[in-house]
Amino acid sequence: MGIVRTENLTFEYIRRDEEGNVEGITTAVDNVNLDLQAGQFIAILGHNGSGKSTLAKHFNALVSPTEGTVWVDGMDTRDDAKTLDIRQTAGMVFQNPDNQIICTLVEEEVGFGPENIGVPTDEIWLRVEESLKAVGMYQFRKASPNKLSGGQKQRVAIAGIVAMKPKCIILDEPTAMLDPSGRKEVISVLHELNKRENVTIILITHYMEEVIDADRVFVMDDGKIVLSGTPREIFSQAEYLKRLRLDVPQVTELAYELKQAGIPLPDGILTKEELTAALTAFKG
């Protein structure tokens, strides 16, 4: 069984008017069955409102399923006694760096999680040092988070989770508010953590470039998982992705258009190098 598993997971937001009568129901997550393997780099794609955030909150026991079950490392998220263990096992990083930083000093911010779970003082300092080094922010440990760039803030937020020694980190569009260089910083830190520390990464995003190196990709639409597979398998369905209002990476798009124009190219080209190689092969 995987690190995160869901069975027939459904979640409904119920809107009520002032008297408390039900006005409408939004099914944000609709009968989702997932089995995410430990140690992988997993990406979840989907356009705005497709239910990604709601799904992610289930993995951290921030919301309870309307129907179905979620297990994190074998623990049922409905079990209140396990809530803290679940949150320690599966840490969560949010979209807006400003709204998730609690402390006024980088090192204190990273220490906040370990403090909450009762780690002894000396050990907290060790963990803060290790995790700041792991995200390359150690030299900023005495700085105020307000003075950092967006990418640096998100790296601090990631360090804050890493310091709790989770098996799995869930990131809900961590790069949505960053500039391209900040985005690269964050994504490469995530790959580093995944490779070196063997932390499972669940990256939620709508930037296709960020999922190219993932082990497994899931695509969500209207609360359902509509596609799953390796990045190559996913991107070979350029047309379907477009219908889901997702942009494929430029290179993949170009390859797709060339193919439409009659040039025989393989499906799901992901990088410039692959495209060059395929075109050279075609010419020669």
Add this chain to the structure above:
Amino acid sequence: MIRDITIGQYYQTKSVIHELDPRVKLMGTMVFIISLFFGKSIWMYLAVTVFLAAVIKLSRVPLKFIVKGLKAVLILIIFSAAFNLFLTDGEVVVRLWKLKITKEGIYQAVFMVIRLMYLIMGSSLMTLTTTPNNLTDALEKSLGFLKVIKVPVHEIAMIMSIALRFIPILIEETDKIMKAQMARGADFENGNLIKRAKAMVPVLVPLFISAFRRANELAMAMEARCYHGSEGRTKMKPLKYNRRDRIAYAVLAVYLCGIAALNIYMGGRII
């Protein structure tokens, strides 16, 4: 002007004052404020000034930062100076139409201005040299005895530290919204008080909405990081008194006794 508020901001540097236990600084600020309202002789103000100047020098915070905090309360200072100047009875020095300025009034006004200025400077110095976390830790620890009568000391301290962290963010946001509204033709500078207050409505509404959204997200982020109150929580920086803290307490005691002695000796005289 809105950017001038330095209360609650932290100035990062290395100094003896920065390294003092926050409880000492809390106590020191209290002692300093009390000493300000002790007496009214010129010698006492001289002693207070020397003490404040020495602490500022030791803290290595540029004076400019500390003075900046005064701008935000300038109006308050002017008002209280004017009240004291015109409304104190005594030996008349100048008579302006129906208003009279007395010798006592001048002293009162000058002292009041000094008191208010030092009050602000003293308390900004505390926040400039203490991280909000440290400060609230000190409050939590000093007021810990209130837990016995079910006062949620930890929660109050946490609320304070978050509020302090969000002050600069919200100030920046207010600035941004004001500029955005100005670009749309809003006028915050002209017109009478009511008109200017009305002009603030389109600033405050988006500010409140965004503050609530932030609060909501922050609460979730804290929960996600296993925050569940003070129960079972350890400290990364537990408060511990060192030698320099004991020295600082001694200095404070000497200072307070000195001021008190000076006042008894002066017995209400000004010079």
